[in-house]
Amino acid sequence: MTHLETLGVTIENAVSTHRFPVEPANLYDPLRYFMTLGGKRIRPALTLMSCNLFDIPNEEGLPAALCIEFFHNFSLIHDDIMDAAPVRRGKPTIHTKWNNDIAILSGDVLFTEASQQLTAYSDERLSPLLKRFNATAKEVCEGQQMDMDFETSALVTEEAYIEMIRLKTSVLLGCALEFGAILGRQPQATCLLLRDFGIRLGIAFQIQDDLLDLYADPEKFGKQVGGDVLSNKKTLLLLTAQRVAEANNDPRVSELLAMPADEQKTATAKQLFEELGAAKQVKETMNSYYQQAMLALDELDAPEEKKKPLYELSAFLMSRDA
Amino acid sequence: MTHLETLGVTIENAVSTHRFPVEPANLYDPLRYFMTLGGKRIRPALTLMSCNLFDIPNEEGLPAALCIEFFHNFSLIHDDIMDAAPVRRGKPTIHTKWNNDIAILSGDVLFTEASQQLTAYSDERLSPLLKRFNATAKEVCEGQQMDMDFETSALVTEEAYIEMIRLKTSVLLGCALEFGAILGRQPQATCLLLRDFGIRLGIAFQIQDDLLDLYADPEKFGKQVGGDVLSNKKTLLLLTAQRVAEANNDPRVSELLAMPADEQKTATAKQLFEELGAAKQVKETMNSYYQQAMLALDELDAPEEKKKPLYELSAFLMSRDA
Numbered sequence: 001m002t003h004l005e006t007l008g009v010t011i012e013n014a015v016s017t018h019r020f021p022v023e024p025a026n027l028y029d030p031l032r033y034f035m036t037l038g039g040k041r042i043r044p045a046l047t048l049m050s051c052n053l054f055d056i057p058n059e060e061g062l063p064a065a066l067c068i069e070f071f072h073n074f075s076l077i078h079d080d081i082m083d084a085a086p087v088r089r090g091k092p093t094i095h096t097k098w099n100n101d102i103a104i105l106s107g108d109v110l111f112t113e114a115s116q117q118l119t120a121y122s123d124e125r126l127s128p129l130l131k132r133f134n135a136t137a138k139e140v141c142e143g144q145q146m147d148m149d150f151e152t153s154a155l156v157t158e159e160a161y162i163e164m165i166r167l168k169t170s171v172l173l174g175c176a177l178e179f180g181a182i183l184g185r186q187p188q189a190t191c192l193l194l195r196d197f198g199i200r201l202g203i204a205f206q207i208q209d210d211l212l213d214l215y216a217d218p219e220k221f222g223k224q225v226g227g228d229v230l231s232n233k234k235t236l237l238l239l240t241a242q243r244v245a246e247a248n249n250d251p252r253v254s255e256l257l258a259m260p261a262d263e264q265k266t267a268t269a270k271q272l273f274e275e276l277g278a279a280k281q282v283k284e285t286m287n288s289y290y291q292q293a294m295l296a297l298d299e300l301d302a303p304e305e306k307k308k309p310l311y312e313l314s315a316f317l318m319s320r321d322a
Numbered sequence: 323m324t325h326l327e328t329l330g331v332t333i334e335n336a337v338s339t340h341r342f343p344v345e346p347a348n349l350y351d352p353l354r355y356f357m358t359l360g361g362k363r364i365r366p367a368l369t370l371m372s373c374n375l376f377d378i379p380n381e382e383g384l385p386a387a388l389c390i391e392f393f394h395n396f397s398l399i400h401d402d403i404m405d406a407a408p409v410r411r412g413k414p415t416i417h418t419k420w421n422n423d424i425a426i427l428s429g430d431v432l433f434t435e436a437s438q439q440l441t442a443y444s445d446e447r448l449s450p451l452l453k454r455f456n457a458t459a460k461e462v463c464e465g466q467q468m469d470m471d472f473e474t475s476a477l478v479t480e481e482a483y484i485e486m487i488r489l490k491t492s493v494l495l496g497c498a499l500e501f502g503a504i505l506g507r508q509p510q511a512t513c514l515l516l517r518d519f520g521i522r523l524g525i526a527f528q529i530q531d532d533l534l535d536l537y538a539d540p541e542k543f544g545k546q547v548g549g550d551v552l553s554n555k556k557t558l559l560l561l562t563a564q565r566v567a568e569a570n571n572d573p574r575v576s577e578l579l580a581m582p583a584d585e586q587k588t589a590t591a592k593q594l595f596e597e598l599g600a601a602k603q604v605k606e607t608m609n610s611y612y613q614q615a616m617l618a619l620d621e622l623d624a625p626e627e628k629k630k631p632l633y634e635l636s637a638f639l640m641s642r643d644a
Contacts, residue, residue: 108430113456
């Protein structure tokens with residue numbers, strides 16, 4: 001097993017042995033269901049890897065890792081309601097299997113559970129952990145609101161888009177990593193470096209998501225290639241293509257948006273985004289964030305063999321073709 | 323001004339000077355709106371009164387008081403979605419004025435803000451405050467779920483009903499009061515006594531709500547008298563009447579439930595609940611909880627003049643006729 005797989009087993013074990021109360025069943029059954037849908041458990045693994053940098057054993061890091069994973073799942077449960085998503089990890093979402101009210105409330109109680117995990121720690125570590133956790137939770141809400149606002153917004157800049165993905169998804173990776181530094185009683189500079197590493201890695205990962213949607217190998221991609229294009233979703237690819245086209249009075253992006261949602265549209269987008277140089281620019285932006293993440297990790301003062309799992313996980317995340 | 327009114331001004335001032343971020347406007351405008359709809363601010367006043375017992379000045383107690391008030395408002399925002407309530411304090415609810423998604427998310431961020439208030443306190447007080455807060459938040463969610471479950475549940479016992487109101491509303495009063503004891507570094511027994519006082523007072527207050535719905539003076543009552551009866555809501559009055567009637571094979575409660583929702587139904591309920599002795603039993607239960615609350619307060623080892631505002635607030639809460 002790789003280091004990530006070993007940590008995954010440790011985390012999966014902690015998640016599955018966490019006991020939610022039996023009653024009210026309509027509140028806790030959805031959580032028992034949702035928490036066993038799986039997922040890659042990347043975020044809690046980052047916490048444990050970060051703990052390991054400072055010789056914090058897995059056992060000691062697990063409450064912080066669970067805090068992150070519970071919070072992540074809380075945000076998925078509520079986002080699924082807002083996105084009216086019927087399926088998550090191949091299974092019905094909570095609001096589909098039960099209803100919206102139950103999804104709201106079981107999400108709320110999972111948020112509580114996330115925060116309560118932090119009370120496992122000694123007084124002087126609880127305060128910085130909780131401050132970082134709450135600040136992160138707030139930012140994740142802000143990012144989700146920006147994402148919803150973008151759907152009806154006429155003008156979304158590439159900078160605003162990157163700020164949205166920073167808040168919606170990347171700060172949680174940063175928090176997951178910073179938790180290890182806080183638990184290791186590291187100076188503020190180390191905390192910031194790890195947070196920065198996580199945020200930049202997270203942004204690179206999300207941009208890659210946009211690229212894969214259109215340029216993934218259909219044989220390996222789990223969902224329909226071009227889904228974002230078919231729904232005219234404002235991804236970094238589309239926003240970049242729009243900016244380039246507008247600067248050149250090129251009508252082709254507007255024409256693309258007006259096309260019906262079929263294979264022809266996907267093929268047109270693929271070629272157009274290449275021709276406009278949008279695909280290249282987005283790849284460069286992604287690589288730039290990834291390189292910045294690597295530089296932050298390089299700078300981190302910790303034994304190389306303990307940083308190795310973080311380098312490996314980063315490379316693994318950026319090497320997906322689906 | 324009464325002591326409660328003076329504290330109300332202090333709290334209102336703290337609420338109105340709390341600055342939510344400007345952007346995203348769709349996330350924070352709803353909170354600015356909701357937090358200025360007013361309300362009696364009973365819960366944060368309880369925190370400050372409890373702080374005063376142990377010579378904690380208002381200024382020091384305010385973050386804990388705001389935590390309670392923010393949490394209370396978070397729960398109202400989410401409950402209003404679940405109850406599909408169009409109006410709160412005479413104004414449109416957030417999900418009505420904006421939409422459900424915005425109400426979910428602005429509620430979430432307010433929950434975060436509540437918890438973040440506690441980080442104002444020194445390390446050794448943060449841990450017990452956060453543990454109590456999270457445990458309470460969890461119970462409030464459980465109570466709300468029980469309340470929703472009861473709507474479609476064939477058999478609801480009076481005990482289950484009281485457990486529901488204990489969780490849904492009373493534990494938060496207990497937490498508000500216990501916060502003062504924790505801030506005052508009081509022994510566990512004092513913390514429990516104040517929590518117990520709040521829980522019992524809260525249960526008495528909620529039972530009074532059930533009674534007032536039917537037996538309030540229509541001239542003074544802010545809403546339609548008999549609203550619960552007209553909607554066949556399972557209140558303690560109805561549950562008690564059902565139990566008594568069933569024990570006597572008396573069909574009148576079943577007949578009442580089948581009546582159309584008009585004035586005749588309200589008048590019938592009023593008389594029937596008296597004849598069955600349900601109104602009397604419910605009043606006795608209410609008085610019993612109130613007396614138990616007073617006994618807890620009597621037992622509390624604190625100067626009488628500092629306990630006085632709590633006696634006065636209790637009497638005020640139980641003397642409403644609307």
